[in-house]
Amino acid sequence: MTDKPHETDLSKPYIRALGLAKYIETQLVWEVVEDQTFVGEEIYLDGRLFRRCVFRDCLLISALGLFQFEAVEFEEDCQVRFLGLADNIAALVQGASPTPPTAHD
Numbered sequence: 669m670t671d672k673p674h675e676t677d678l679s680k681p682y683i684r685a686l687g688l689a690k691y692i693e694t695q696l697v698w699e700v701v702e703d704q705t706f707v708g709e710e711i712y713l714d715g716r717l718f719r720r721c722v723f724r725d726c727l728l729i730s731a732l733g734l735f736q737f738e739a740v741e742f743e744e745d746c747q748v749r750f751l752g753l754a755d756n757i758a759a760l761v762q763g764a765s766p767t768p769p770t771a772h773d
Contacts, residue, residue, distance in 0.1 A: 696734065730754045 698717040705722040713728055713735035724743040731752040750758040 692734065698736065733757055 696715065699715055700717045700719060701721060702719045703721070705724065706726050707724045708726065710727045710729065711723070713730040714732045715734060717736040717738065718740050719738040720740070721737075722741045722743060723746050726746050727749060728746060729749045729751065731750075731754055733750075733754040
């Protein structure tokens with residue numbers, strides 16, 4: 669018996685996840701928000717494409733991470749709040765352990 673670790677190639681993209689991501693990207697009907705300035709508002713990002721928008725002193729919220737920005741500006745004190753699945757990505761970026769989903773998520 670060898671001391672060789674279990675071989676799993678985790679560097680390859682998970683095919684099912686890639687298929688799901690491609691499906692969402694192609695099937696989601698994006699709400700396009702263009703040329704608007706938001707001041708002091710609570711903005712839910714998911715499902716929206718923001719193009720040439722300005723956010724000033726806003727709270728930006730995402731639960732899924734399914735949003736797009738094109739040529740946007742963030743001014744003054746904008747804050748971001750991640751919920752649900754998007755919070756797992758934020759935790760990973762910040763170096764924390766993502767919370768596993770529960771039956772209630």
